[in-house]
Amino acid sequence: MSSAAISPPAPARRARVRRPSTATVYRWELRKLISQKRTYLGLALVVILPLFFVVFQNVHQRHDRGGDNIFAAQITQSGLATPVLMLLFLSVFMLPLAASLVAGDIVAAEDGNGTLKTILTRSVNRGQVFAAKTMAAMTYAAVAVFSSAAVATVAGIASWGFHSVRSFSGTVVSAPEALLLVFASNAIYLIPLLAVAAFGVLLSTATRNSAAAVVGTVGLVILLFIVAQIPGLEGIRPYLLTEQFENWHGLLRTPTDWTPIAHSAWVCALYLVPALFAGYLIFLRRDVAGG
């Protein structure tokens, strides 16, 4: 070791010190995410699929796509139909999967690598670390949703132009208004996705195992889809998290139907708040012995 001078020891008993804010911890959580290759796996999934879809549509030059969905029918008439259609496809499984990849990993990976003890012996409280990790997982979910939407929108407009579209009600919506609705639809879809991320963070904290937490979160989504299909359980369907994945449809009706959106908000809160509260309590009280 060098003989370089070492700072004199800090007074351990001085009256006031400045400790980092939760925002500082959050900023470093984001920097850690940005530095990890696996972060980009989920993003690649939800960005490549819209691109692949647009390329496929262009290659096949199919101008008349009937089907059940009004946006599928007008896919080549306006580029703004593409992000709506992609949200319809990706909202069911791919976006929850992308959110789970990071949420399920964000605490468990640090526990497994032993870095949790490294950061918990600094000047930040456990509550700050948990809050920062939760916010980072939710930020990632938001980035996944809006990246996918942005790529789908740009690719769609580049292929089929910036034209008006017809809403679920059949009403023609101008292109600028449709663009705004695309953004708003993704924002509304984010509500149930954040609940999925919260469940991922809970499992990540409770299981201390990234794979178990990711699989458990995706498993919950699949389980709820199965429950929704079981005859006789129609009464609970409106309260299943996966049913809220369609909450944004109300925005694309004329007039706007706020009922499913408001319903979704409180139903998602019923999943999100207990999951985060349980995760927080576990994180506060757990023994950190990993690594």
Place this chain on the structure above:
Amino acid sequence: MLGTRATEDAVGSHEAPPVRARGLVKRYDEVLAVDHVDLNVGAGDVYGFLGPNGAGKTTTLRMALGLITPTEGAVELFGRDPMRQGARALQGVAGFVEAPRFYPYLSARKNLELLAALDGDGAVRRIEQVLDVVELSPRAKHRVGGYSHGMRQRLGIAAALLRSPSLLILDEPATGLDPAGMRDMRQLIRRLAGDGITVLLSSHQLPEVQELCDRVAIVDSGRVVYEGALADLRRQGGAGYQMRTTDDAKALELARAQAGIEHAGGGAHGIHFQAQEHDVGELTLALAGASIGILALTPELATLEDLFFRLTEGNGVPQREVEIA
């Protein structure tokens, strides 16, 4: 807002010792990992924490740093309890338990920047300085994933020094280091102690502890079997003496007859015996009275290694009364 915020007043007592543990217990189901451990690390101590594998050293250190919750008892660092006061209790405290861990996908400098951000209080300004101290500046841009074990140990020290600690808790800091690295680590610890930093050092390297530490606690099966000054332990372990005289045969006869002299025996290099200091004084007077000249009288203290094995493998020195600081 990405700044820092001021905390409320720290609540540490001005008189409180750096580490004080009382009745510390950690139980995992049927396994009693730590069994009513009391520790007293005073300001300026270089305190050795010894014990065989599985004795409960690391578990105790984890409890001291607030990483795991004691089943019973409490630890205070400068009078603050990490379990009740969280990060505030770690003010002025740094170190690592088991091997120091870092983000392998970040460079050493980025790791230190992250930790400095989590320390606040200007720690970021000390990054270059601590990298110099551990001689990692040339490799600071490299990812930690490619670091050797020894480099990670040094980075662990650098991360601890970022906090300008008053108390440094080090768990086996020399493990995995080559002889030169171990020597450098010893020198660094000595320097830090010389700068007034209290060091709590858990180690398997008994010669290292004997060289560095002035006080020790020895744990075995979760219990403290000795706590106190190392010199006292060595004295309690039975001071031996080697003596050469002008007439060894007669001296041996006198020694065997002298009260307080035990295990006296002869050899090619004079006589040897065990005794307390004042009994040795009486013997020298008796020898002088018998006109026997003393050519050499050499105390032979038991080594820490001897005492460690005696304490942890039975036949030990009775546990010393714990001093309340």
